[in-house]
Amino acid sequence: MRGANVRTSVRVTFEEAVFGCEKEIEINYKEECSDCHGTGAKPGTSPQTCPKCNGKGKIMYTQQSFFGTVQNVQTCPDCGGSGKIIKEKCSKCYGSGYVSTRKKFKVNIPAGIDNGQSIRLAGAGEPGTNGGGRGDLLVEVVVSSHPVFKRQDTSIFSTVPISFVQAALGGPIRIRTVDGEVEYEVKPGTQTDTRVRLRGKGVPTLRNKNIRGDHYVTLVVQVPERLTEAQKEALRKFDEAMGGTSHTEEKPKKKGFFK
Numbered sequence: 001m002r003g004a005n006v007r008t009s010v011r012v013t014f015e016e017a018v019f020g021c022e023k024e025i026e027i028n029y030k031e032e033c034s035d036c037h038g039t040g041a042k043p044g045t046s047p048q049t050c051p052k053c054n055g056k057g058k059i060m061y062t063q064q065s066f067f068g069t070v071q072n073v074q075t076c077p078d079c080g081g082s083g084k085i086i087k088e089k090c091s092k093c094y095g096s097g098y099v100s101t102r103k104k105f106k107v108n109i110p111a112g113i114d115n116g117q118s119i120r121l122a123g124a125g126e127p128g129t130n131g132g133g134r135g136d137l138l139v140e141v142v143v144s145s146h147p148v149f150k151r152q153d154t155s156i157f158s159t160v161p162i163s164f165v166q167a168a169l170g171g172p173i174r175i176r177t178v179d180g181e182v183e184y185e186v187k188p189g190t191q192t193d194t195r196v197r198l199r200g201k202g203v204p205t206l207r208n209k210n211i212r213g214d215h216y217v218t219l220v221v222q223v224p225e226r227l228t229e230a231q232k233e234a235l236r237k238f239d240e241a242m243g244g245t246s247h248t249e250e251k252p253k254k255k256g257f258f259k
Helices: 014-019 164-169 229-241
Strands: 006-012 021-032 058-065 068-075 098-109 118-121 137-143 150-152 155-163 171-177 180-186 194-198 215-222
Touching: 006 021, 006 098, 014 137, 098 118, 098 137, 155 164, 155 171, 164 171, 164 215, 180 194
Parallel strands: 006 137, 155 215
Antiparallel strands: 021 098, 058 068, 118 137, 150 155, 171 180, 194 215
16 A cells, blocks of 8 residues: 655745745655564564465455345454564564654755645655555645735736826836846826836746746835925925915805894
């Protein structure tokens, strides 16, 4: 029978998930006992054929029911299905044939992997029984959150603040991406929450790391909270030039009934 799979996890940063990396993990690993060489029997002895099942590992019994005689098959209770009986167990592995140890594995994290996806290492799981192969080691990738970037499939999203002057007059700004800072030319008259796309600055696909998604940037116009008197006066003149009013005129009070 094939051995069971073993599950573990590894944490990577946002950038490591985008571009890929190599991580080293350490797990509890069952290795063949060096004293009994996996037999589970004391050195100098060997397992014997189970007399109850004659080495088959299963026993068959009949049972009478309303429908007649029914034959049932179950795992041998004496040998546990192995077909062998160990009279003198190995003192090192206590008859299991394996000893537990800490073993390190190198895991190649592919570029573009997403949070919660797993990597399979074939043959690194639990050992099998009666000559069965080992199971697999399944490593779940946990991607740490990023303070600036958010991800959805192969797209990356971020927000960049710009000043009122930059939004009105336009001009170059610096935008942070996973590849480093890039320069972008803001168009004059840009409104707040305008979204721009940086092609090819997203996450690579798992099938082909040369094919990448896009990076979407939301431009948010920031309004200054504190202004000097000179700045306030400049804004009032700007408002007047735009045809507005920089101050609120006092409205005449309405006359009462008796007036």
